[in-house]
Amino acid sequence: MSEAARGVSEAGHRVKTSRSGSARLAYALLLPAAVLVFGVVLYPAGRALVISFYDVNSPFPGAYPFLGLANYAAVLSDGRVWTAAGHTLYFTVVSTAAELVFGMGLALLLAAPLKLRWLFRSIVILPWALPTIVNGAMWRLILNAEYGVLNAVLTQLGLADGYRSWLGSDPFVALNMVVAADVWKNTSLVAFFLLAGLSTIPRELYEAARVDGAGAVRSFLRITLPLLVPTVAIVLVLRTIEAFKVFDIVYVMTGGGPASGTQTITFFTYLQAFSSQRFSVGSxxxxxxVLAVLALAMVYLRLLRQRST
Amino acid sequence: MSEPKGTSEPKGMLSRRELFRLSAVAAGAGILAGCDVAGGGGNAGGQGSGEGKIKALFMQQAAYSEADIRNMTADFQKANPKIQVEPTFVAYDALHDKIVAAAPAGTYDVVLIDVIWPAEFGTKKIVTEVSGDVPAAWQSGMLGGALTTAKYQGRFYGVPWILDTKYLFANTELLGRAGVDPVSLSTWDGVLAAARALKDKRVIEYPLLWSWKQVEALICDYTQLVGAFGGKFLADDGRAVAFNTGGGLAALEFMRRTLDEKLTNPNSLESVEDDVRKVFSEGGAAMAINWTYMVSAADDTANSKVAGKVAVLPTPSGPSGGPGVNGSMALSVTSGSRNQKAAWRYVSYLTSAEVQNKYAKNSLPCWAASYDDRKVVEANPKVVPVAKKQLASLIERPQVPRYNEISQLLQAEIQNALLGRKSPRQALDDAAAQAKPLVA
Incomplete structure (x- = not known):
């Protein structure tokens, strides 16, 4: 073996040992996270799955009757579940669509070369920084029929004859108010995602389009929108899944009422599990x-992959 | 941009092998979780040394205020320096769920329970049975309505602490402007007539305000009317529902009528008791029913625009008299508590006649003798005479382990009727059909 070859093989050996050493280190570093994931995600998920096959009606461990798939059958044949699923679907579609539209407008505005742009950007992020509970409590006050700001503003501007109840008089109106509160909060998040997407579009494209005589609308439709599709897709996945799980804002604003008109699937799940102590039905x-969200996520991911290939 | 060479798979994607490993871990988790359901366990509670730290869970709504409870606790600690108490306060609507969720861990040693929960918490052993610890003198000295609060099938699961029912509150200034004599409010017919007069004379757009949000508060208001109209929640044997006939139906029809005639503020459907208190204190309602705490709140010049103009009246009568809803609450020692001895000392102290009398301003005592106690009467000159009469006749919500489920069904269906989406009869029939398997 020549000197040079030996040198190479030694170097290769060194690389190999240091590689297995660093792998060990990597596993050691990952261990806390793995324990955490197991403890707070995998174990509870497994336990909930097992519970869903029994009739667990108390918070304590014990011997409960095995029901198999009976809980699933009961849930699927409960009219209240389908009503709640309908509300959830409406909430998800409308709030996600509105957040995308408003978020796009906001992102374009924030991307414009304005003075004090940093200030606008900071202000716009504020709603998203609010905890959902605070946001819900705030909107409940704004919408309060007696001393809420909305009624005062509407009547003083002459847009309404008198004070009206937003969260108690009509289930559909109440549902839309919950949607509005969610849109107000999450539009800024969507806007910031899209703003990040906008900043990756090369300026030259717009300049070239201008030279070719394209107007603002045309360059938005032909350049901005197509190049933003990956970002939009990510935002869509994130927001749909989040919206599907909506709970806290409903809990704070309406408690599911009036006439269960704002009861979403997670809120109904919560009532079943904790208020009624039907933990198995809740599970x-x-x-x-989870299955529904998983299906949604898979559809989205497939669409994304198709686009990128 | 070209892809870097050598990466056949984009980063972040799982390989088949990794996915397999992950599923194995998940399956392992499932098996472990499965062992837990079948395995024994139960509550790890115990008597403890009678010293050390205990945690107590209260509500921050109606009855004793947070300041009252903190003062009581400070006094208790002065007398028992070896016990430290950490009180926690939550909204009433979060109280039940928090007790349930905290039960397996034994987070709280003492919890405040509502009159509708002993059946559930007792049968599920979330709180301890204290039948043997409650002295006989307490059982004879406390009022009947209070005692039911902690009792299920003859056993005690706590000690009564809050004795409450809903009284009728009237704004005397508004009534005066319409020429209504508060004496006429002794019946629900009288209340309706007064409300019509107030509306006709344009004194106020909506004279009546209620706690009709889709939560337990709605059932409390409904119960009070069910009592007045002679209805019953359950048949006498407790094994069938009965609220969809007779007085139960008449009560809901009455509620709906006040909305149809625009006498009841439509905001009632998004209001709980504290919303009613706020609006009434602003002069936004002429008449409302609410718990004892609204007396001092509405008469407090710092927080109320109607101070000095508040009449407190017994709940109006219907064709079957005028029982008030039993809205009492009790203090229980949790079965998960590891310091039950100290917890019981704290419960015994808070529920003693001496402490209850001292803080009678926001919550009337459970003890019969207290109502002749000069200090109690002086603290509540408006309520005590009314309470003496009303506390003698209370109506209970059903005492069954699955009460919460029945309540949820009723809340939704009653609101369907109030919003005009169903007739009262249809709504209650639907609720009854769903509730039937829950009482059998």
């Missing part, structure tokens, strides 16, 4: 929700 509902 079954939670698993069905």
């Amino acid at each position: 079954a509902l939670a698993y069905l929700t």
Whole structure:
């Protein structure tokens, strides 16, 4: 073996040992995270799945009757579940669509070369920085029929004859108010995602389009929108899944009322599990929700992959 | 841009092998979780040394205020320096769920329970049975309505602490402007007539305000009317529902009529008791029913525009008299508590006649003798005479382990009727059909 070859093989050996050493280190570093993931994700998920096959009606461990798939059958044949699923679907579609449209407008505005742009950007992120609970409590006050700001503004501007109840008089109006509160909060998140997407579009494209005589609308439709599709897709996946799981804002703003008109699937699940102590029914509902979200995510991911190839 | 060579798979994607490993881990988790359901366990509670730290869970709504409870606790600690108490306060609507969720861990040693929960918490052993610890003198000295609060099938699961029912509150200034004599409000017919007069004379757009949000508060208001109209929640044997006939139906029809005639503020459907208190204190309602705490709140010049103009009246009568809803609450020692001895000392102290009398301003005592106690009467000159009469006749919500489920069904269906989406009869029939398997 020549000197040079030996040198190479030694170097290769060194690389190999240091590689297995660093792999060990990597596993050691990953261990805390793995324990955490197991403890707070995998174990509870497994336990919830098992519980969903029994009739667990108390928070304590014990011997409960095995029901098999009966809880799933009961849930799927409960009219209240389908009503709640309908509300969830409406909430998800409308809030995600509105957040995308408003978020796009906001992102374009924030991307414009304005003075004090940093200030606008900071202000716009504020709603998203608010905890959902605070946002819900705030909107409940704004919408309060007696001393809420909305009624005062509408009547003083002459847009309404008198004070009206936004969260108690009509289930559909109440549902839309919950949507509005969610849109107000999450539009800024969407806007910031899209703003990040906008900043990756090369300026030269717009300049070239201008030289070719394209107007603002045309360059938006032909350049901005197509190049933003990956970002939009990510935002869509994130927001749909989040919206599908909506719970806290409903809990704070309406408690599911009036006439269960704002009861979403997760809120109904919560009532079943904790208020009624039907933990198995709650678990079954939670698993069905997970399946629905999983299906949605897979559809989205497939669409994304098709686009990118 | 070209892809870097050598990466056949984009980063972040799982390989088949990794996916397999992950599923194995998940399956392992499932098996472990499965062992847990079948395995024994139960509550790890115990008597403890009678010293050390205990945690107590209260509500921050109606009855004793947070300041009252903190003062009581400070006094208790002065007398028992070896016990430290950490009180926690939550909204009433979060109280039940928090007790349930905290039960397996034994987070709280003492919890405040509502009159509708002993059946559930007792049968599920979330709180301890204290039948043997409650002295006989307490059982004879406390009022009947209070005692039911902690009792299920003859056993005690706590000690009564809050004795409450809903009284009728009237804004005397508004009534005066319409020429209504508060004496006429002794019946629900009288209340309707007064409300019509107030509306006709344009004194106020909506004279009546209620706690009709889709939560337990709605059932409390409904119960009070069910009592007045002679209805019952359950048949006498407790094994069938009965609220969809007779007085139960008449009560809901009455509620709906006040909305149809635009006498009841439509905001009632998004209001709980504290919303009613706020609006009434602003002069936004002429008449409302609410718990005892609204007396001092509405008469407090710092927080109320109607101070000095508040009449407190017994709940109006219907064709079957005028029982008030039993809205009492009790203090229980949790079965998960590891310091039950100290917890019981704290419960015994808070529920003693002496402490209850001292803080009678926001919550009337459970003890019969207290109502002749000069200090109690002086603290509540408006309520005590009314309470003496009303506390003698209370109506209970059903005492069954699955009460919460029945309540949820009823709340939704009653609101369907109030919003005009169903007739009262249809709504209650639907609720009854769903509730039937829950009482059998």
